[in-house]
Amino acid sequence: MVRVALVVTATLVALAIGAAIFVGSGIYNIGxxxxxxxxxxxxxxxxxxxxxxxxARAIEAPNLEEPARIGAGAKHYAALCVxxxxxxxxxxxxxxxxxxxxxxxxxQQDTRDGQxxxxxxxxxxxxxxxxxxxxxxxxxxxxxxxxxxxxxPAMTPExxxxxxxxxxx
Ligand code: HEC
Numbered sequence: 001m002v003r004v005a006l007v008v009t010a011t012l013v014a015l016a017i018g019a020a021i022f023v024g025s026g027i028y029n030i031g032x033x034x035x036x037x038x039x040x041x042x043x044x045x046x047x048x049x050x051x052x053x054x055x056a057r058a059i060e061a062p063n064l065e066e067p068a069r070i071g072a073g074a075k076h077y078a079a080l081c082v083x084x085x086x087x088x089x090x091x092x093x094x095x096x097x098x099x100x101x102x103x104x105x106x107x108q109q110d111t112r113d114g115q116x117x118x119x120x121x122x123x124x125x126x127x128x129x130x131x132x133x134x135x136x137x138x139x140x141x142x143x144x145x146x147x148x149x150x151x152x153p154a155m156t157p158e159x160x161x162x163x164x165x166x167x168x169x
Contacts, residue, residue: 073148089157
């Protein structure tokens with residue numbers, strides 16, 4: 001029993017020393033123009049998925065079908081999000097090319113899970129360019145954005161332009 005405990009402790013200490021040497025050596029390239037290794041990426045993705053899923057579960061969504069909400073969301077989206085996430089008729093931007101993780105193209109992504117989108121927009125995602133919009137927008141404005149995100153993939157460029165430019169009600 002004592003011997004097993006000793007082997008386990010020695011292994012853990014060796015792993016901790018190995019990790020410290022790896023980090024201290026600076027060998028890992030943190031530059032955004034280089035991709036993560038597969039294992040780092042798999043760990044980060046799992047961490048992000050689980051973290052968001054657990055936190056988004058208890059959120060209650062309001063009615064996301066209201067046209068006024070969708071229109072208000074379109075205006076916020078055009079002002080704050082399109083550079084990173086694109087839109088109908090907007091297929092590139094200067095900032096997007098160099099971002100890693102690469103922002104998803106939300107004009108082509110089905111945002112069915114409103115709670116998940118709300119949590120992500122409000123709190124952002126660490127070590128990515130996704131900001132925590134809860135620092136500048138209230139919950140109602142974030143729900144407006146989510147209502148718009150859900151409609152955007154089915155929208156024509158003309159409808160997007162109209163919605164995002166028409167004066168706020
Ligand atoms: C500076 C760039 C940038 C801006 C501006 C930005 N985002 Fe993001 N966003 C990102 C990145 C990068 C990710 C992906 C992060 C990751 O994969 O870990 C992301 C992820 C998301 C996701 C999660 C998508 C998914 O697949 O789960 C949503 C929803 C989102 N953003 C909405 C918005 C909205 C709405 C706005 C504007 C209010 C916005 N973002 C502004 C960079 C940005």
